[in-house]
Amino acid sequence: MKALEEKILREGKVLPGNVLKVGSFLNQQMDSDFIMEIGEEIARLYAGVPVTKVLTVESSGIALAVAAGIAMHVPSVFAKKHRSANLSKEVYTASVYSFTHKETYEIAVAKEYLGAGDHVLIVDDFLANGNAIRGMMQIIAEAGAHLAGCAIAIEKGFQGAGDKLRAEGVRVDSLALIDSMTESGLTFRA
Amino acid sequence: MKALEEKILREGKVLPGNVLKVGSFLNQQMDSDFIMEIGEEIARLYAGVPVTKVLTVESSGIALAVAAGIAMHVPSVFAKKHRSANLSKEVYTASVYSFTHKETYEIAVAKEYLGAGDHVLIVDDFLANGNAIRGMMQIIAEAGAHLAGCAIAIEKGFQGAGDKLRAEGVRVDSLALIDSMTESGLTFRA
Numbered sequence: 564m565k566a567l568e569e570k571i572l573r574e575g576k577v578l579p580g581n582v583l584k585v586g587s588f589l590n591q592q593m594d595s596d597f598i599m600e601i602g603e604e605i606a607r608l609y610a611g612v613p614v615t616k617v618l619t620v621e622s623s624g625i626a627l628a629v630a631a632g633i634a635m636h637v638p639s640v641f642a643k644k645h646r647s648a649n650l651s652k653e654v655y656t657a658s659v660y661s662f663t664h665k666e667t668y669e670i671a672v673a674k675e676y677l678g679a680g681d682h683v684l685i686v687d688d689f690l691a692n693g694n695a696i697r698g699m700m701q702i703i704a705e706a707g708a709h710l711a712g713c714a715i716a717i718e719k720g721f722q723g724a725g726d727k728l729r730a731e732g733v734r735v736d737s738l739a740l741i742d743s744m745t746e747s748g749l750t751f752r753a
Numbered sequence: 754m755k756a757l758e759e760k761i762l763r764e765g766k767v768l769p770g771n772v773l774k775v776g777s778f779l780n781q782q783m784d785s786d787f788i789m790e791i792g793e794e795i796a797r798l799y800a801g802v803p804v805t806k807v808l809t810v811e812s813s814g815i816a817l818a819v820a821a822g823i824a825m826h827v828p829s830v831f832a833k834k835h836r837s838a839n840l841s842k843e844v845y846t847a848s849v850y851s852f853t854h855k856e857t858y859e860i861a862v863a864k865e866y867l868g869a870g871d872h873v874l875i876v877d878d879f880l881a882n883g884n885a886i887r888g889m890m891q892i893i894a895e896a897g898a899h900l901a902g903c904a905i906a907i908e909k910g911f912q913g914a915g916d917k918l919r920a921e922g923v924r925v926d927s928l929a930l931i932d933s934m935t936e937s938g939l940t941f942r943a
Contacts, residue, residue, distance in 0.1 A: 592830045592866040595807075595822035617785075622812035622831070626819045632785035633820070640782045641812070676782040 564604050564738035567716065568751050570597065571739055577746045581691075581719065582663075589688055589716060593626045601738060602630025605686065605714040608736050609635070613682045614711045616640055618703070620659075620670055620695050624687040627716055631686050639686075640677065642670040642699060655705045657698035662691070670698050672706075679707035690715040690737060693724030700733075712736060719744065720752055754794050754928035757906065758941050760787065761929055767936045771881075771909065772853075779878055779906060783816045791928060792820025795876065795904040798926050799825070803872045804901050806830055808893070810849075810860055810885050814877040817906060821876050829876075830867065832860040832889060845895045847888035852881070860888050862896075869897035880905040880927060883914030890923075902926060909934065910942055 576584040588594035605627075617639040619628035625641050632639035645668060654671040661668060677683065683703050685696055696713055703710050712734035718725045720740045728735050740752040766774040778784035795817075807829040809818035815831050822829035835858060844861040851858060867873065873893050875886055886903055893900050902924030908915045910930045918925050930942040 586863065587865070588828075591833065591863055592828050593819060593822060594828055595819065596826055598819060599823050622815060625812060625815040626829075629783060629785065629788060629816045629819045630823070632783060633789045633823070636786055638778075638782050638784055639816075643781065673776065673781055675777070 564601070566597070566600065567739045570594075571717065571741075572749065575749070577744055577749070579746075581722075581744065583689075583717065583719070583741070583744060583749075585688075585717065589626075590623050598626055598630045599634070601627060601716060602632075602634040604738060605631040605684075605736075606634035608714065609684060609711065612711050614684045615681045616677065616683050616708075617686050618642065618672070618677070618683050618699055619686050620644065620699065623689075624695075627688055628686045631684070631714065635684075638676075640672060642672045642702065644668045644670055655702045657701040657705075659694050659698040661694070670695075670702065672702050674706070677702065677706040677708055681706065681708035682711045683708050684711045685713040686715075687713070688716045690718040690725050690735070691722050693722075693728060696724075696728065714738075717741065754791070756787070756790065757929045760784075761907065761931075762939065765939075767934055767939070769936075771912075771934065773879075773907065773909070773931070773934065773939075775878075775907070779816075780813050788816050788820045789824070791817060791906060792822075792824040794928060795821040795874075795926075796824035798904065799874060799901065802901050804874045805871045806867065806873050806898075807876050808832065808862070808867070808873050808889055809876050810834065810889065813879075814885075817878055818876040821874070821904065825874075828866075830862060832862045832892065834858045834860055845892045847891040847895075849884050849888040851884070860885075860892065862892050864896070867892070867896040867898055871896065871898035872901045873898050874901045875903040876905075877903070878906045880908040880915050880925070881912050883912075883918060886914075886918065904928075907931065 718737035908927030
């Protein structure tokens with residue numbers, strides 16, 4: 564998605580530790596019209612594919628999952644980190660290791676919101692080491708649901724996790740796929 | 754908003770401890786078309802009022818803030834709980850006590866995303882004791898920005914925090930205002 568690549572080049576900042584900061588439009592601050600454009604692009608990519616639910620992990624994925632759900636007219640579900648007091652005890656869970664925070668956390672989805680009849684599209688803002696996606700895939704498998712694919716805004720292609728998923732037959736669509744990233748510049752996969 | 758009241762009566766569940774569970778359409782699972790209707794209702798309520806930013810707190814407020822931002826074509830910003838590694842050190846912060854989790858947490862907004870020229874609309878899923886809103890108001894004041902109002906999906910009116918804010922001159926619009934709530938039923942303010 565050319566508009567996303569241009570926005571990353573214009574507003575993104577590469578910080579030490581392979582961190583790409585896109586807080587001005589995709590994370591802490593969300594450019595609403597642009598978020599909705601991304602949602603519509605995801606809907607276009609999956610136009611011919613059965614999708615009954617969008618799934619993400621709180622909290623940075625929620626904005627894109629909501630926009631994709633609105634564009635596709637299907638519910639979006641977000642996996643919670645840790646167990647919440649308001650969450651039913653009847654949950655699917657998976658463990659996810661976060662390289663950013665250097666800790667393992669649990670993600671959980673109430674069983675009532677995912678079932679065997681669901682075709683689930685995973686949506687997230689970033690794909691780096693793939694751990695969050697693997698956790699969501701585990702939850703989808705536990706629910707007996709079908710994984711329709713993974714729609715990601717920004718893939719850090721140089722970390723290899725996206726290509727590994729593709730090699731396993733998982734459909735992964737990244738709207739911006741970064742092949743190399745340093746503080747002096749970025750290159751996108753052609 | 755009649756449609757929200759009806760949805761609460763149909764799908765909401767009152768749990769012990771004054772908890773209203775609306776996870777099937779407003780929290781863990783989001784009814785996308787309905788979330789967008791709420792966003793459009795908020796845009797309609799604030800049609801004549803200058804609003805440059807929507808502000809919420811992660812993570813349950815994000816979906817509504819995104820929908821309102823999309824409907825109003827203004828950016829939405831979410832305050833993070835705790836300080837994140839990806840967040841600039843230049844932040845506005847406030848302390849918020851959560852009755853649900855019985856702990857105090859910090860909320861933070863990077864200074865680059867709120868400024869003196871902003872007219873800020875606070876959006877959240879619930880208004881109960883008002884602590885999250887007071888925290889956001891403190892951040893808006895620190896930024897020297899103007900508070901346009903608070904647009905809330907569900908206000909627990911019987912807790913009194915919303916009326917206290919109104920008595921202080923703060924504009925608070927709740928799309929469903931619950932005056933009493935027990936496990937056997939709910940009544941909305943006429």
